[in-house]
Amino acid sequence: MTLLQLNRHIDDAHANLEEIEQDEVKTWFKAQMGKAKKFQPLAVLNQKFKLDLDDAPPQQAAAAEPEEFVTRSHWQRPGYDSACTVGCGRPAATNCRCCGRLFCDEHTQCEMKLSRAARHDPVRGTWSRVCESCYTSREGYNDHRGLERNHTADFVAARRRIVDKNYLEVARLEKRLTKLTQLLAAGGKQRVIEQSVITWEDDASVPKCRFCQQEFAYSFRRHHCRLCGRVVCGDPRTECSQLVGLNIPGGTVDVRMCKDCRHTLFSKADFAKALEHKPPDQRSYDNLAQFERGIRLLLPRFQRLLSSLQDAEKPPSQADIADAQKVRKRLTDAFVQYEGAARRIRDLPTSSPTQARLxxxxxxxxxxxxxLHMLPLKALPRILKHASPHGAGKPALASIRLNDLDTGSQASSALESMEAEERELRERLVVLEEQRFIVGEMLADAKKKRRFDEAASLGQNVEDLAAEIDRLNGQLSRLDFAGVYGAIGGPGGA
Structure with missing residues (x-):
């Protein structure tokens, strides 16, 4: 019934009622209209919640599975021998709600929200069982960075303001200091000149030091910074202000500066100076590293020269021998310098146990x-290894004597080569003997502390060093000085 029909009914059926009865009817009508306005029509509610009154009862709809809302049109149909898609050998038990393929129960333990069309919908989707592949390949699974906001420009702008302010402060103080030094160099009363650069703060208005908060007294004087004019103390313990010596054309002058102005002016220079300063241990380590680089550069060159000298089909010339001797001498000197630098680092005085261990x-x-790098040079004591013309396997220096050296100068050159070889062999022996002693001490310490792995390695090193020392001694004993002296004497007597 519409409102117009109701009004007509009242006018027709209740027109002859008494006035009191008419008021009661109108009151009841108004009350019913107020109740009706508080409730929305049923059609509006049905449209809002998309409910169909002709569907199943609410009890049956609530009992339905949530996954029933996700479509199953893409599911793979199971057969009598269907197996898990992963290939685990188990029979297929269920379908993945997302891709629709068949899997066993173990490989469908993951859940994620799916829409009605079986697509990932984390907002309005329904929790459904899916396979591991669909679970790990969903959007956002591998996104570990999250939401990013680039504030670099803001930070750069804020830092730029601070840096510009610092630059302006440094420029202002440098300008004042330059003016002060120029006026002092020109001559005049120092106090008047200092007060003309910057206005000094009133002494009576500052009862305490601005930095250490100590109260000024008759025995605790006030001082003024010559660059900013503030009142500070001159306590050497707190270093609130210090006298800084400056060179001017007429000599030197002391200018008092507070700690802020001094830091602003000289912090960058002090930082650069601190970077340039190296402690003794760092300088020694740099020298050690430099010697190591030199050794690593010389070793490949010496190995190439040694290989060319040991070519049995092409005897070396005197120039090749001399070149090999020079490189070998440089290499030996580099080893000696490297060992000396290592000893200096070991013997540096220190009170820190950590530094001592380092x-x-x-x-x-x-x-x-x-x-490691001296033992592989097993051919170091010999310049050549050519066989003699008769195949006796004598050293090359002996073969030089046998190769019809008909001049005394050639024999003298051979003698010099052998003497240089002997000298170098003895230098090598000294170094190796010292190394064997050091490694022996390390071996005894490792055995004492029951570090058996380290002791085994050090024992092998001691054996290698002993074998190398024996080999060098054998080479020293095989040097044929008598033959070379005979070659020298033969041509001379002829």
Whole structure:
């Protein structure tokens, strides 16, 4: 019934009622209209919630599975021998709600929200069982960075303001200091000149130091910074202000500066100076590293020269022998310098146990480097290894004598080569003997501390060093000085 029909009914049926009865009817009508306005029509509610009154009862709709809302049109149909898609060998038990393929129960333990069209919908979707592949390949799964906001421009702008302010402060103080030094160099009363550069703060208005907060007294004087004019103390313990010596054309002058102005003016220079300063241990380590680089550069060159000298089909010339001797001498000197630098690091005085352990570790590493790179040079004492013309296997220096050296100058050159070889062999022996002694001490210490792995390695090193020392002694004993002296004497007597 519409409102118009209701009004007509009242006018027709209740027109002859008494006035009191008419008021009661109108009151009841108004009350019913007020109740009706508080409730929305049923059609509007049905449209809003998309409910169909002709569907199943609410009890049956609530009992339905949530996954029933996700479509199943893409599901793979199971067969009598369907197996899990992963290939685990188990029979297929269920379908993945997302891709629709068949899997066993173990490989469909993951859940994620799917829409009605079986697509990932984390907002309005329904929790459904899916396979591991669909779970790990969903959007946002591998996104570990999250939301990013680039504030670089804001930080750069804020830092630029601070840096510009610092630059302006440094420029202002440098300008004042330049003006002050120029006026002092021109001559005049120093106090008047200092007060003309910057206005000094009133003494009576500052009862305490602005930095250390100590109260000024008759025995605790006030001072003024010559660059900013503030009142500060001159306590040497707090260093609120200091006298800074400056060179001017007429000599030197002391200018008092507070700690802020001094830091602003000289912090960058002090930082650069601190970077340039190197402690003794760092300088020693740099020298050690420099010697190591030189050794690593010389070793390949010496190995190439040694290989060319040992070519049995092409005897070396005197120039090749001289070149090899020079490189070998440089290499030996580099090893000696490297060992000296390592000893200096080991013997540096220190009161820190950590620093002492560090120095000892550097020395042990240097010793290992020496042992590793000196032992492979087994052909170092010999310049050549050519066989004699008769196949006796004598050293090349002996073959030089046998190759019809008909001049005394050639024999003298051979003698010089053998003497240089002997001298170098003895230098090598000294270095190796010292290394064997050091490694022996390390071996005894490792056995004492029951470090068996390290002791085994060090024992092998001692054996290698002993074998190398024996080999060098054998080479020294095989040097044929008598034959070379005979070659020298033969041509001379003829």
């Amino acid at each position: 120095q000892k570790a550097v020395y042990q590493q240097a010793t290992s480097f020496l042992h």
